[in-house]
Amino acid sequence: MRFDIPPLDRVDIRLLKVFKAVTECGGFAAAEETLNLSRSTISIHISDLETRFGIKLCTRGPAGFSLTQEGVVVYEATLRLFTELNSFRTTVAGAKGTLMGELSVWQMDNIATDPLNPVILAFQRFRSRPNSVEIAVNVVPSNDVERAVYDGRCNLGITGSRSDLTDLLYEQLHTExxxxxxxxxxxxxxxxxxDLTDEQLADVDFIRRGFVTQKQEMVETDWNSSVSSMHTEATLQLILTGLHIGYLPDHYAAAWEERGLLRKINPERFHVDWPVFLVTRKGDRQSVLLNTLRKDVLDASAALKQSV
Known part of the structure; x- marks a missing residue:
């Protein structure tokens, strides 16, 4: 689908940033805090952009916010545009020996307690160089991490999910x-x-992990399950009710184990070393900025594995 639009200028870039934020926040009201703008101002900006392009980008009303078909096209093009603009700034700054631009890093939840989590050491290494890079960090379910990298909403992801999406590079950091x-x-x-017998486990209510497929789940498929969870913290709370059993990373569960609030079930049987991946887009490999942080993450991961 093609649109005849006038050449872009600084005003268009500013309006597209508003449009991008509104889309990712899911509506005008939700974007107010992110943009630090009133709802009426946001509405004017979106209307100006629609007038400028001559198309309707979104619908809003009692039914909620949604993009039109044209709006989806513009949003995807906006992601590519900002990626290229950031790459241009990075390349020029790199020629001067300076790291400059923006990086978005998304990661799965509750990895801070993982002794092999490379994020802290990697950021320390990255910031040890002269740079004026703005880094945005987000925590989401594992499968959302790789989808965000694929869609261009973030540059680099750390996740336990691997769907082998086209054009994504998966590099294993460690196992959890x-x-x-x-x-x-x-x-x-x-x-x-x-060790509990199969008869004892026959009536358990298992917490399904909403971010993995059934074939990836590490339990018998005929177990009862009335709940699912997309987050580690939510899984913990469901387990603590005493109504359900479920999987948790050992490093995250340790504090509750020590307090006598959690106990492992058949650890020899229901245990796995789950791979954790660094995910980037193959097409972004030419970015000096991204590759610098990517290498810092890989080096930090290697150093941590050697230290344990």
Whole structure:
């Protein structure tokens, strides 16, 4: 689909930034805080952009906010435009020996307690160089990380999800030790000191992990399951109710284990070393800025693995 639009100028770039924020926030009201603009001002900006392009970009009303078909095209083109603009700034700054531009890093939740998490050390290394890079960090479910990298909403992702999306580069950083847990209020808590039989486990209510496919799930497919979770913290809370059992990273569960609130179930059987990946777009490999941070993450990961 093609649109005849006038040459872009600084005003258009500013309006497109507003449009991008509104789209990613899911509406005008939700974008107010992000943009630090009133809803009426945001509405005027979107209307100006629609007039400028001669198309309707979105609908808003009682049914909520949504992009039109043309709006989806413009949003995707906007992502590509900002990526190229950032790449231009980065390339020019790199010629002067300076790191400059913007980087967006998305990661799966609750990896701060992972002793092999490379983010902290990588950021320290990255910031040790002279630079004026603006870094935005976001925490989302694992599968949303790789989708955001694929869509161009972020430059680099750290995730336990691998869907092998086209044009994505997956580089394994380390493995995360994951085990099955029940809470102290669960009927099986005391029995979990020993290996539980299949008969004892027959009536459990398992927490499905909404960010993995059924074939990736590490349990019998006939287990009962009335709940699902997209986040590690949500899974923990569901386990602590005593109504459900589910998988948690060992490093994250350790604090609750030490307090006697969690217990592993058949750790020899229900345990896996889950791979954690660094994800980037193959087409972004020419970016000096992105490759600098990418290498810092890989080097930090290697150093941490050697230290344990």
């Amino acid at each position: 030790s994951i085990s099955m847990f029940c809470g102290r209020a669960h009927p099986l808590f005391e029995a979990a000191r020993f």
